[in-house]
Structure formats: C-alpha cells, structure tokens
Amino acid sequence: MPVILGIESSCDDTAAAVIRDGKLLANIVAGQEVHKQWGGVIPELASRAHQQNIVPVIDQTLQQAGILPCEIDAIAFTRGPGLLGSLLVGASFAKGFALALGKPLIEVNHMHAHILAHFIDDGSAKENPEFPFLCLTVSGGHTQLVRVDDYKTFSILGETIDDAAGETFDKTAKILGLPYPGGPLVDKLAKEGNPNAYKFPIAQIPGLDFSFSGLKTSVLYFVRDEMEKDAAFLEKNISNVCASVQFTIVKTLLQRVEQAMAKTGLKQIALAGGVSANSGLRLSLQELGKKNNWKVFIPPFEYCTDNAAMIAMNGYFKFSKNDFVGQDIAPLARLTL
Ligand code: KG4
Ligand code: ZN
Secondary structure, X not given: OOEEEEEEOOOOOEEEEEEEOOEEXXXXXXXXXXXXXXXXXXXHHHHHHHHHHHHHHHHHHHHHHOOOHHHOXXXXXXXXXXXHHHHHHHHHHHHHHHHHHOOOEEEEEHHHHHHHHHHOEOOOOOOOOOOOEEEEEEOOOOEEEEEEEEOOEEEEEEEEOOOOHHHHHHHHHHHOOOOOOOHHHHHHHHOOOOOOOXXXXXXXXXXXXXXXXXXXXXXXXXXXXXXXXXXXXXXXHHHHHHHHHHHHHHHHHHHHHHHHHHHHOOOEEEEXXXXXXXXXXXHHHHHHHHHHOOEEEOOOHHHOOOOXXXXXXXXXXXXXXXXXXXXXXOOOOOOOO
16 A cells, blocks of 8 residues: 655646555645746746745645655655756655655656656546557647657657747747736637637648747737737737637647557557647547547546646556665756656
8 A cells, every 4th residue: 555745846836646555645736826927937936936835735735635754655756857946846855755754765757747647546437548558748848749658668759849839828828918827828718719710830840740939930920910900909809819829739739649640550549738738639639539439538637737646646656666766866857758
C-alpha cells in the first residue's frame, strides 16, 4: 500500500497530491494571481509565490488525504522541464522533506506526467488507454505527438518547431486585449462565434512537426488592419476571431494526428496538457475518432492543466520499479522527453 506524495512547481501552479495504492486521496492546486497584471508568467514572481505557497499546499493536501508525514513512502517531484526558479522550490522542498522523513525521492518529467495523467484513479468509472498508444501533448510550452510504449518509453514523432499551441492561444488572447492566461477565454468566446468567419493560414511543413508562429503573426496583422478600418472591429467581432483562430489551431493539430495514426497503425489516441481542456479540440478529436474507429482518451479538466496528481501517479509507477534518485538530484529547465 505505498503512499506517494507528489509535488508540482514547474511554472505558476504550486500543487501537491497524495496517491495511496494507486488511488488518488487528495489533489490541491494553488494558482498565482500575481501574473495576471503582467500578461504572462514572470519567473522571479513565480518562484517567490511558490516559496510562500508550498508549505500550506502540502499541509492541506496531507490533511485532506488523512495522511501523516510518517505514513508517506516516497516523495515524487517535478524535475523539469519548466522555469528553473520554480522547479528549485519544489525540488528543494521534496529533498528536504525526504531527508527529514528518511524516505526515497522520485524524479518526474513533467511531460511524462501529463501523458500518464490518464492513469489517475480518482474513483470515477473510466477506461485507461493500453500501451502502446499515441498522445497529443499540447500545453503552454509544448506541442508534441508522442508514441507511448510503456510508462517510461516515450518517442516523439513530431513537435512544434516554434510556438506551442497553448502559447498561440495565449498570444492570440493578448492581441485581442484579453487577460492572461487567455486560452480558456478564447475557448469561451469561440463558443459564441463562427469558426468560418475569417480564414487563417495552416503552416505547410514536412513530416509530423507543427508550426504556429505564422498563424500568430497573421492574427496580429489581421486585427491591426481591421482596427485601422473600424476602431470598433474587435468589440463587434471578437467571438468570430476567437472561433476562427481556434478552428485553425485545432485543424492544424488534428491533421497531424490523422497522419501519425495512419503512419503508426495505432488505434488509440490520447490528449494531454493544458490545451486538452479546449472544448473545440475535445469535440473535434471525438468526431475524428468516431470517423476513424479509434479509441479516444481525454482526461477530465482537472488533470489537463498542471496538477500534482499526475506527478504522484508517475511516482507510483516508478515506486513499483524502485526507480529512486539520490539527494544530489538537481532540477533541469530543459529536461527532454
Ligand atoms: O499544461 P499547462 O497547464 O501548463 C504548461 O505546462 O504549459 O498548460 C497551460 C496552457 C496555457 O497556454 C493555457 O492558455 C492553455 O493551456 N489552456 C487552454 C485552455 N485551458 C488551458 N487553451 C485553450 N483552451 C482552453 N480551454
Ligand atoms: Zn504542464
């Protein structure tokens, strides 16, 4: 009955979770309001906020789980990728706590954790993907098509050569004057708009890679030109712009998914990362899955964006293989898949 404490601090969410014998007992995420006024995450402010939040978040998580520190069997933490100052807070806390409790440490790759979030067991009835499967990981920093052969064998089949899908949502929101993080707001406004109102380009690049920087630039120039003609353009048409940009991002992503599924012959496709909360992407992938007879796995909203349940879940897999690390472990901002 291993009890795993998971700690996540790679960007601007301080999160902790407890998994006992593979079952989620508590999962707490503290966001950071401080970045809103700057229109993006300020690394220095993020690490300071983690420093303030980490002890109360872990305290509350253990209380909610009904677990005493002495009952913890291992501590799993995010080693990277992420903002170094943010990662250092979680990693240093995990190392100190493990040392004090005399328990092993488990390092977790944040991108593996997003994918393995599909295996979180919170008591709700759901089917898990079976290895091997294809995963489209779409977050603020990453856009990757990954073949997953087991809990530690991941191969990147394609990835973005410039901006990530989440970044494209957030930058579009910024151009439209919406606050950070803009992805959920673009999604909300898109529901009231026409996805075919405006046409934006889909980058034509070889292989299974993605490119979003052209789309971002084209949205910037389009809005600038329309505003020059009519200063009230955005006021009248913001929903149509959101729906059209979202349609283009989703179409770009799903084109590659279809190609990767055909190339690998896989029949299961999973979504992971913050952008998998996008309602347009969720719906379109379900429809594409039906058309192609694939099994589609979409995580519940709370496990799409950054959370520590996914870190504890990854820790649980590693615990079963005695996959521990020593106190000399250091976080890595650019840890690869
Ligand atoms: O995985 P995540 O929480 O953090 C990273 O590891 O990056 O992803 C955050 C990203 C942000 O870019 C945010 O705008 C985007 O996910 N996001 C969304 C939605 N919810 C979150 N993008 C589009 N539609 C949403 N509903
Ligand atoms: Zn993430």
